[in-house]
Amino acid sequence: MKLTRTLTAAFAAVALALAGCSGGGQTTEASSSQLVLGNNGDVLTWDPAEMKEGAVIHYAEAVYDPLLRKTPDSTIEPNLATEYEYNADLTELTLKLRDGVTFSDDTAFDADAVRVNLEARKKGAGSASEAARVIERVEVVDKSTVKLHLSEPSPGLLAGLATYLGYMASPKALAAGGIATTPVGSGPYLLDAGNSEKGVRYTFTSREGYWNRDAFPFETVVIRPYEEFTARYNALTTGQIQFMYGTPDMVPKAKTDGLTVATVPGEWQGIILQDRAGKVSPALGDVRVRQAINHALDRKAILDTHYGGLGQVSTQTFNPASEAWVPSLNERYPYDPAKAKELLTAAGYPDGFTIKVSFSEGFMSPLVPIVAQYLGDVGITVEQVPVNGFANGGLETLKGQPAFMLSFSTNIPAWTDVLNKLTPTSLWNNFQYTDATVTRLLKEIPAAQGDQQAALYKELNTHLVEQAWFAPIVTQENVYLSKPEIDVTMQQAQLMPSLRFFAPAK
Structure with missing residues (x-):
């Protein structure tokens, strides 16, 4: 799959939108107080x-x-x-x-x-x-x-x-x-x-x-x-605000515009495959299908082009500085379309299938078509379901979707991520899915300490990756402009x- 042309056009549109935003002439609200x-x-x-x-x-x-x-x-x-x-x-x-x-x-x-x-x-x-x-x-x-x-x-x-x-x-x-x-x-x-x-x-x-x-x-x-990111950037360069959470493609122009650019390892972006029991999308109930989705993604190409290299390819959803992180897991799903098709065939989907993938408009809009094209290359047709921002009911819409794409924070301690996404009552586990291994580890981790607890976290993380609960793409460097x-x-x-x-x- 050729990614460069798609993203070059997208970045050119962003650059045009941001061009002429520097200097501004509007009076800033800011002062030393x-x-x-x-x-x-x-x-x-x-x-x-x-x-x-x-x-x-x-x-x-x-x-x-x-x-x-x-x-x-x-x-x-x-x-x-x-x-x-x-x-x-x-x-x-x-x-x-x-x-x-x-x-x-x-x-x-x-x-x-x-x-x-x-x-x-x-x-x-x-x-x-x-x-x-x-x-x-x-x-x-x-x-x-x-x-x-x-x-x-x-x-x-x-x-x-x-x-x-x-x-x-x-x-x-x-x-x-x-x-x-x-x-x-x-x-x-x-x-x-x-x-x-x-x-x-x-x-x-x-x-x-x-x-x-x-x-x-x-x-x-x-x-x-x-x-909307472009409106936020325009407000920053015209002095209406002093700080914003940015995107990697903004970094070169931000430096030209005299803004301060800071980064910190932070969020992972990718897909939450929350219908792991196949209640709405039967295909997702087969671990081989979820693994195929992971093999279908060229994480390195997406990182280099879409994220400007600001981050690292990742198959895991924990913070790199947390006790759950296992560096070798990032090699678990190399980009391999042939392997993805083989897994789909073994799972009973030789001709692929169609899946709804929802996302909050604005933030994830540029990434979703890229992911859809990669999945399409192995026979998985993505029906894109944009939802309103969370302020307008978007969060409720996501709850019934078999899969969705968002940008997810990673936390220290890793238990915060457990509570956010892995328990049957977690905010981002709306289908209340679990399995015997996760249930056991969620009992054992809190009762342990030190090296024993860290080992259990790593066991949990490894299991999640092997079972493909998620399809992460990168752990990105969060970008902040001020x-x-x-x-x-x-x-x-x-x-x-x-x-x-x-x-x-x-």
């Missing part, structure tokens, strides 16, 4: 229990403080919880809480507030819900101490408490039921509703008396959602660097 971020999309809800993992983290971090927090290398450290300690068998986690913290409605932050929040997360349907399931009971030991009683050890619990599970909202606001539309948190900023417009601009002003002001140097933060007037510290294993890692340029 204001940070203006371009976001991948709108915020659907302000309820931490319903928020979905991804770029929405900037909205959350503006108004909610987490119990713990992540360093740039994803090490966990204290935040609203000043100390944390497990018991010997890892089934109780005790948190000592920071004194003197209040929510923006002047409600006190204390142990009971933590209890109310964690119980609310257990009832939600967002990214926090999987991490919260393991919490059987939240015991209020005293005003400044809570003890989480767990049904079993959970390697991802601390990371969860550093993000959506740990975001603290006012218990008074949670009880009143308006948290979805009006955020009330203990975070560094307040949503300025009068200077905000849904889907266009969200303005946050510094909260007086916030306990950790030095970590958030900007007096005002503005978040402007753009679901104006030179701000400094941004890159962060491992998180789609967007936390707001704490933005500062005026020195």
Whole structure:
């Protein structure tokens, strides 16, 4: 398959769209006291229990403080919880809480507030819900101490408490039921509703008396959602925003335009073959078909051309710096159309078959036709099913599709990826599929530690690759573009660097 011509045309279109965007002449919103971020999309809800993992983290971090927090290398450290300690068998986690913290409605932050929040997360349907399931009971030991009683050890619990599970909202606001539309948190900023417009601009002003002001140097933060990359880039070069998540093809022009380009190993892109039991697409129920799909993809050609070499070919869905990563697995499915056809024939599909592959329009649109052409070369006809952005119901549409393409974050610890994609109740396992090996390993991994746990993670990863639960293409270098007037510290294993890692340029 010839990939160059297809992508050259696509890149030329992008270049034409971006040409003339430099310089601009529009007045920037930015100043040394204001940070203006371009976001991948709108915020659907302000309820931490319903928020979905991804770029929405900037909205959350503006108004909610987490119990713990992540360093740039994803090490966990204290935040609203000043100390944390497990018991010997890892089934109780005790948190000592920071004194003197209040929510923006002047409600006190204390142990009971933590209890109310964690119980609310257990009832939600967002990214926090999987991490919260393991919490059987939240015991209020005293005003400044809570003890989480767990049904079993959970390697991802601390990371969860550093993000959506740990975001603290006012218990008074949670009880009143308006948290979805009006955020009330203990975070560094307040949503300025009068200077905000849904889907266009969200303005946050510094909260007086916030306990950790030095970590958030900007007096005002503005978040402007753009679901379309070209519009976001245009906004950056014309000074309407100062930061955005970019794409590899933007890098050469961004450097010419005087923007700061930073990268960090991050997301994997490819196909989630979620109908592994063949309920909707019977062919996917045969592991040989899923393996054929993997052999049909020329990952190296796609990496070099579509991603500009920013990343590495990959057959696995974990973070390269995590304990689950097995470098040799990336050689498991070399590009081999003849092998793919052989597997399809053995599975009873000598003439191929048709499969629906859905995707969120905009972000994945350039990649889907490339994948469709490779699969078509071995007899698999892809019926492309574009869906609306998640802000317009796209997430619900994906749930019933046998396969879909998105860009998926990879995490440290690897257990976060387990909770996101591998359990029967995971957000990205909508067909609730599992098998005996995965079920066993998901029991054994939390109970192990150190080298033993790492070995079990690697066993899990190897099994997933052999059984072709997914058809990854690359683990890409996430691309971030910013104006030179701000400094941004890159962060491992998180789609967007936390707001704490933005500062005026020195």
